[in-house]
Amino acid sequence: MLEKTDSVIAGLIEKELEYQKSTIRLIASENYASKAVMEATGSILTNKYAEGYPTKRYYAGNRYVDEIEILAIERAKKLFGVGHANMQPHAGASANIAAFYAFLEIGDRFMGLDLAHGGHLTHGSPVNFSGKWFKAFSYGVSRETEVLDYDEIRKMALQEKPKMIICGYTAYPMVIDFRAFREICDEVGAIMMADISHIAGLIAGNVYPSPAKYADVITSTTHKTLRGPRSAMILCPEENAKAIDKAVFPGLQGGPLEHSIAAKAVCFHEAMQPEFGEYASQVIKNAKVLADELVASGLRLVGGKTETHLILLDLTKKNITGKDAQIALEEAGIITNRNTIPFDTRSPFITSGLRIGTAAMTTRGMKETDMKELAAMIVKIIENPADSAVKERVSEEVKEICRKFPIYGE
Numbered sequence: 001m002l003e004k005t006d007s008v009i010a011g012l013i014e015k016e017l018e019y020q021k022s023t024i025r026l027i028a029s030e031n032y033a034s035k036a037v038m039e040a041t042g043s044i045l046t047n048k049y050a051e052g053y054p055t056k057r058y059y060a061g062n063r064y065v066d067e068i069e070i071l072a073i074e075r076a077k078k079l080f081g082v083g084h085a086n087m088q089p090h091a092g093a094s095a096n097i098a099a100f101y102a103f104l105e106i107g108d109r110f111m112g113l114d115l116a117h118g119g120h121l122t123h124g125s126p127v128n129f130s131g132k133w134f135k136a137f138s139y140g141v142s143r144e145t146e147v148l149d150y151d152e153i154r155k156m157a158l159q160e161k162p163k164m165i166i167c168g169y170t171a172y173p174m175v176i177d178f179r180a181f182r183e184i185c186d187e188v189g190a191i192m193m194a195d196i197s198h199i200a201g202l203i204a205g206n207v208y209p210s211p212a213k214y215a216d217v218i219t220s221t222t223h224k225t226l227r228g229p230r231s232a233m234i235l236c237p238e239e240n241a242k243a244i245d246k247a248v249f250p251g252l253q254g255g256p257l258e259h260s261i262a263a264k265a266v267c268f269h270e271a272m273q274p275e276f277g278e279y280a281s282q283v284i285k286n287a288k289v290l291a292d293e294l295v296a297s298g299l300r301l302v303g304g305k306t307e308t309h310l311i312l313l314d315l316t317k318k319n320i321t322g323k324d325a326q327i328a329l330e331e332a333g334i335i336t337n338r339n340t341i342p343f344d345t346r347s348p349f350i351t352s353g354l355r356i357g358t359a360a361m362t363t364r365g366m367k368e369t370d371m372k373e374l375a376a377m378i379v380k381i382i383e384n385p386a387d388s389a390v391k392e393r394v395s396e397e398v399k400e401i402c403r404k405f406p407i408y409g410e
């Protein structure tokens with residue numbers, strides 16, 4: 001049908017599909033959603049206005065939409081072991097705005113991880129609402145160990161007296177001690193916000209600790225390791241349900257995207273199956289092997305290793321910037337993103353780091369031995385970014401591997 005109505009867009013989607021199939025996707029925040037998730041996303045639910053919450057809508061005609069949203073909520077509560085779930089945030093950033101809206105007043109003080117150290121824009125960057133409308137105090141990782149120093153975070157909290165402390169990050173390869181954050185928050189009387197956008201799938205798969213017991217509010221995207229639709233959610237204990245729901249609607253949003261909420265319900269159903277636990281565990285195994293291989297080939301990782309799906313390469317000693325590494329790899333069919341590293345001397349547009357993650361390629365079925373091949377290819381490109389013969393050879397290998405690990409049927 002699309003082909004008939006708009007052959008230009010149809011053609012571009014077809015090209016993008018081919019591109020996604022024939023390249024190696026190592027962007028740590030990306031994944032391949034299932035056909036079931038995409039079918040729900042592309043469904044007739046997009047037609048329905050459903051302002052409000054299930055059984056308390058402002059328009060008529062919500063009998064099935066209510067059932068769908070209730071299912072999504074109940075599944076999320078069960079999957080993450082929380083008292084309340086809000087399915088309506090459109091994206092991770094919107095979920096975070098809602099958490100601020102629920103607990104803080106304009107100008108209030110809060111703490112989050114520095115963007116350059118792995119925090120998200122919405123955790124206090126000066127170019128973001130969080131840094132503009134609120135008083136952000138950014139903590140960092142330790143210069144020596146490149147991991148979080150909870151004593152330092154505690155000291156900063158005691159000194160700055162934040163009303164909220166955010167943990168959970170965008171480019172931090174280690175396990176977070178959520179209990180330590182709870183203790184710090186209790187000591188200074190702060191709201192504990194955990195943004196599990198990157199690690200939600202690992203938590204759902206029981207291979208990463210959950211903040212559910214500790215956090216006052218948990219925000220998350222649903223499309224990263226969780227492998228659902230491009231969207232988000234907020235989880236919290238029952239006592240914060242009202243504040244969160246009111247913040248999302250009518251505080252910040254109008255009608256919810258019920259097609260997307262249905263897709264989230266499908267994604268939670270998938271994540272409850274035993275195979276998803278195996279998937280999550282393979283994601284981490286793959287990342288560990290990839291990390292070890294890269295280190296063995298002489299590359300340096302921030303923190304020296306990974307405990308998650310993501311690896312942060314420090315290219316400082318390699319005579320190549322993050323930007324140039326990203327471009328050279330893309331030319332060979334390996335899709336990654338440049339990333340600042342802690343204490344980076346280069347700008348966020350250039351960077352000294354490269355972030356890679358294993359969530360997407362693990363969905364395609366890759367295992368440890370494939371990671372070794374992948375590491376060798378990455379190293380070849382990083383060592384010879386301008387050598388077109390090397391690039392040519394690697395792109396042949398990429399095509400070969402992609403044929404071996406098909407996606408969305410061939």
Ligand SMILES: *Cc1c(COP(=O)(O)O)cnc(C)c1O
Nearest residue numbers: 091092093120169170195197198
């Ligand atoms: C990806 C991410 C977000 C933002 O999600 P969007 O859907 O892109 O708005 C927020 N917080 C963290 C920690 C993330 O990694």
